Each structure stands twice: as C-alpha cells, then as structure tokens.
Amino acid sequence: MTNTVKIDTSLGEKEQAILEKYDRESVTRQTDNPWQKRLITLLAVCYSLFHLYITFYPIATLLQRTIHVGFGAALIFLIYPSRVKNRQSTPWYDWLWLVGAISSAIYLIHEYQDLMTTRGGIPNVFDIVMAIITTVVVLEATRRVTGWILIVFALLFLLYPFISSMEFMPDSLLTRPYDIGDIFGQLYLKTEGLYSTAIGASVSFIFLFILFGAFLAKSGMGQLFNDIALAIAGDKQGGLAKVAVISSGFMGSINGAAVANVVSTGAFTIPLMKKIGYHKNFAGAVEASASVGGQILPPIMGASAFIMAETTGVSYGTIALAALLPALLYYLGVITQVHLRAGKQNLKGLSKDQLPRLKEVMKARGHMLLPIVALVGFLIASVPIGYAATYTIGITVLVSQLSKETRMGFKEIIEALEDGAKQSLSVMAACAAVGIVIGVVNLTSFGTVITSSIVTLGAGSLFLTLFLTMIASMILGMGLPSIPAYIITATMAAPALASFGVPVLIAHLFVFYFGIFANITPPVALAAFAGAGIAQGDPMKTGWQSLRLALAGFIIPFMFVYNPHILMIDTTNVAVMAKTFPLPNVLEIITVVISSVIGVLGLSVAVEGYFKTIMPIWQRLMLTCGALMLITPEWISDLVGIAIVIIIIGLNSRANNLTKIK
Secondary structure (H helix, E strand, O other): OOOOOOOOOOOOHHHHHHHHHHOHHHOOOOOOOHHHHHHHHHHHHHHHHHHHHHHHOOOOHHHHHHHHHHHHHHHHHHHOOOOOOOOOOOOHHHHHHHHHHHHHHHHHHHHHHHHHHOOOOOOOHHHHHHHHHHHHHHHHHHHHHHOOHHHHHHHHHHHHHHHOOOOOOOHHHOOOOOOHHHHHHHHHOOOOOOOOHHHHHHHHHHHHHHHHHHHHHHOOHHHHHHHHHHHHHOOOOOHHHHHHHHHHHHHHHHHOOHHHHHHHHHHHHHHHHHHOOOOHHHHHHHHHHHHHHHHHOOOOHHHHHHHHHHHHOOOHHHHHHHHHHHHHHHHHHHHHHHHHHHHHHOOOOOOHHHOOOHHHHHHHHHHHHHHHHHHHHHHHOOOOHHHHHHHHHHHHHHHHOOOOOOOOOHHHHHHHHHHHHHHHHHHHHHHHHHHHHHHHHHHOOHHHHHHHHHHHHHOOOHHHHHHHHHHHHHHHOOOOOHHHHHHHHHHHOOHHHHOOOOOHHHHHHHHHHHHHHHHHOOOOOHHHHHHHHHHOOOHHHHHHHHHHHOHHHHHHHHHHHHOHHHHOOOOOOHHHHOOOOOOOOHHHHHHHHHHHHHHHHHHHHHHHOEOOOEOOHHHHHHHHHHHHOOOOOOHHHHHHHHHHHHHHHHHHHHHHHHHHHO
8 A cells, every 4th residue: 555545634724714714613722721721621520421331321301401611611611712803812701601600500500409399380579680691601602613694583583472462563472571681581481492302312312423523533433434535445446536425424423623624624525626637616615515415414414403303293213214315316416526526627536556455454443334234223223312322432443442443441431521512512502592592482483473474485385495495504504513403404494394284304304404504695604614714715606516416415305395206205104203113115115216326327417417428418308307297206207207217318329429439
C-alpha cells in the first residue's frame, strides 16, 4: 500500500474558518487557562457519566430533564463565547450565566416534592421567577450554539400567548387570556415545555448515541469508513466523487452534523474531485448532498429517528427499517448522477496502487464494524434503546483492544466522554428551545390554526396539501440543525396530513425529509455553502447543483405517501409498529423496489442529460415523465413508465452505437 491515499480529518485554518462561518456550533472559546480547561473536562465527563447512570437507574422524569438542561447550559457558557470576536477570555457575566443555569436545575430539584405533592403543580412567585430565568438561560445558550434563527422563532411563539386574546388578533388566532403564571408554569414546571418530549429524547436516546459516535471516532471509525470507500470505489469512473458519497453518507448517519461533515470529509474529497476534473461547484455539491443524506440513512439517522420514535410511538427499529429503502434510493440517485457526469466528461478514478486494499483495511480496522453490527442486533431484538446504546459503547471499548491502531486506553476513554458531552450541547439547547414552541402549541390552539391553514390552502387535494407541507417544512427547516428542524416540522406541518388519512409514520417521515433538505436548498443552503467554501466555488450555484443531485430525495417522500410499500412495513398497523416490524406482502415489496429503482435511475439520467451519449431535450423530458409515472402505485402507470424509460435508454444507446460506427 505504498503511496496510498490517506484521509486527514484534521482541519487546517482555512477549513476551520469555513466551518465557523456556516456552523455556529464550531465557534468555541480558545482559553489557555489550565484550571478552566480542567473544570470543563470534569463537568463534561460527569455529565456523560450521569447519562450512563440514569439509563440503568432512572430518576423522576422532570428531574433528569432539568439536570440535563441546567448543567448542559452551564457547559455551554464555559465553552462558547457570547460573541465570536471575544474568544480568548471568560468575562464575568458568563459566570453569572453559568450560575443561573445550574440554579435553574437545583431549584427544581429542591422544590420537586413540594411541587408535586403539596402545591399540585401550581406555580408560586419564586417558581415564575425561576421559570423566566431558565427560559432566558435556554435562549442565550441556544443562541451561542445555533445562532439567531431558532431564537427568533421561539420568541415569536413565546409572544403569542401574551397577545392572543387582544382585539387586534384575527378571529382564528384569538384565545382566552393567559397570565404569566400560565405561560411560564407550562414551560418550566411541566414536561410539556422546556422539558418536553424533545428533551426527553435528548436525555434518554440522543445523548447516548452522540456519546457512542464519540467513542467510535476515538477508535478511528472515520478512517475505516474512508478507507473502505476508497478501496471499493476509488479506481472506478469518477471514483473520488463516489468515495465522497459513500464515506460522507456513513459519517453523516452517525454524527448527524451535515455542515461539520461537509467540511471535515470535504477538506480531503473536494480537492481530489477537482483534481480529476470535476467542476468546483459540482464537487462542493456532491459533498453537501451526501452529508445531508446521512441523516436519513439507518441505522442511526443522525439521532433524529429517536425523537421520531418518541413522538409517534412507533418503535425505533420499525422507523429504521422503513427509512432504509428510501435512503438507499436517495444515494442511488446521487451516485448515478456522479457516475454519469464522470462518463460525460471522461473522468477516471485513481490507480489501484494509490488506493488501500479492502483486505488490508478490514484486517487493520474491520473489527470496529462489530459495534455497529451489535447495535443493529440489539435493536432488532427489541432491547431498550438506551440499553442498546450503552451496551454498544462498552463493546466499542472492548473491541478496540483487538488492534494497536484502534486501542482505547484510559486517556482516550476520558476524551471520548468529554467529546460526547460537548457534541451533545447543541442538540440539548436546540431541543430545549424547541420546547418553547411545543409548550405554546400545547397551551394554545396555534398548532391547530397552522394545520387548518395548510389544509384549507390545499383545497381538499392530497397532492396540493403535500406540496404546501413540503414548502412549509423547508421554510421551517431553513438554517436549523436536523433535530430542531424535524421537531418543528413535526409539530407544525405533519398534522395537516392526518386529515387525509396519511399514517402517522409516513407523515413524520415526509416532513423529516424536507426539513433536512432545507440545508441544500437555496437561498439558505448552509451545507452547500460550506461545500462551496471548501471548493472555492459559487455558493448559490453550488446550492442549485446540490438540489439537482438530491432531486430523487424530493420525489421519494411523495412516493412513499402514494405507495407505502416502499417503506417495507404495514404502516396502517399502529399498534404493531410500536413493538415490531409489520411486513406487507413480499411480492408487493419486490414490485415497488423494481419500479422505484428504475424510476430513480431514469430521473438521474434525465437530470444529467447523458447515458451513453448526450440526450436531446425531448428525450430528457420524456424520460422525466416516465420516471415520475412510477410514483403512483398503479400497475398501468408503472408499465407505461418503465416502457418509456427503457425506450429512451435504448434510443440513447443506439445513437451512441451509430456514432461509433460512423
């Protein structure tokens, strides 16, 4: 393996600057104070150990959630500066923020028994004061790690119950008057506001899988994924772009951070894609579309699937199985376009002597796939999710001992515990801030108004309602990480589909897709903009190119609404979905797989305008129509669509053969 390509995931100054520009979470304090560093390490490690402890020895729901938020926010004020320019020191007011964060948890712990027994959850003056402090602390912590978009959104919702009974409000938005006790009691003293199911999922599931990802990273899993991708696809037509798609998909599924994934993996893959001949905008777009797609790819799906399980009551294993085929179809569309673009421009891969060999890669690091296999096995066996994640962390440490290259000692374990806690902070803050939205929706009728508005605009048409829900989900998801994007869209947009009898899992997957794809949809396409920064391309052109590459992802949600068999489960059996995998007819699954694959391939060829040779516009239009006909579950439309795809592909191949003869 001499002169083989190696992926360096460490970021240079340029890449770090790009990451900080598009990902607020990466802007951390750069202090040289040794005791403050030790304090951060101590708090972070204890934070991780607390979550591992309550997995097996749970405490009252409200208490574990308030500790999760309070001490997580305290870490944020130690790690994240209030302003990007002031990153060297920790000003006095950040210590006040830290005291406020910890106090919010300690107060609720102290008052919990009295609140639950003597006062029956009715707030007093001190409760309201602490509720206001906690809300402000959460908003400021969220601003530091995610930026202003989510804060403005939460504040608009928080304003609503204060003005919802005023005369100037439209009739549809009028409610009864709410006093300050109603509003902040809802947010602070119940599990329907700041400590809602979103934070519940963060405490019980998401944190543990982020911690699992930190342990995998310490064992060198990123290098394993990259080496496997290089060994499999590096020498193929347009191989480096395929490597980017495969490795970014794997890593995106585990870490769920699209922008960070674009920068870390793209720092290596994008320059190589440009070197073999891909245009800089296309190279940046490939990395962006692949990284975003990782969040719909089982088994981990960027941790959003755990909130979906908590919200819908559908078991995580069922969600992962349902999401598998749509995710594979999405990546099939991206890889097909990458392959066709390479064929059109005659772009080759690297020579095999420059690439790692799969046998040697597996020999050196292949054992690190065992924790993921174990995780899937636990989930299939219906082991509780928290237990499965914790067991898998232990397995990761044990399996890492099998090789010197992956071995984790005490130092690496402490670092993984610290990294996992730090990486969880943005999710915690976002889930708590989204809790404000959930609290207001639960307190008032605002969610019903939004749902009613979408249905009314849909004018009784399922397709039009789906289209409007898609637009709403993409707007709500603009500039947000995947988890808060999903929670908001699930709260505001998904209920609109219920009036048409769309099963709950399908409705949530539908808004989940489009909330995520807002990251590569102009005008606010943060993942695409980060890819453009690495590639030195045009941000908007890279965004539109990302949209083209991900086009199958915009069609697939409509496919599983009209043809649920693509999810490979019986979506109508809600009671069974909560426990196991209700499977439809096997023949129906095979039929939908064939038609879906042909449809995605046909659409990809139409978008690129190339198969064996350049296609005229009329063939591209016909091919698009044929591919789209495969969306609806009608055998006539499927047969016509397949026939059109085969005929157009045949004509293109024939034209290429005639050109060669001449």
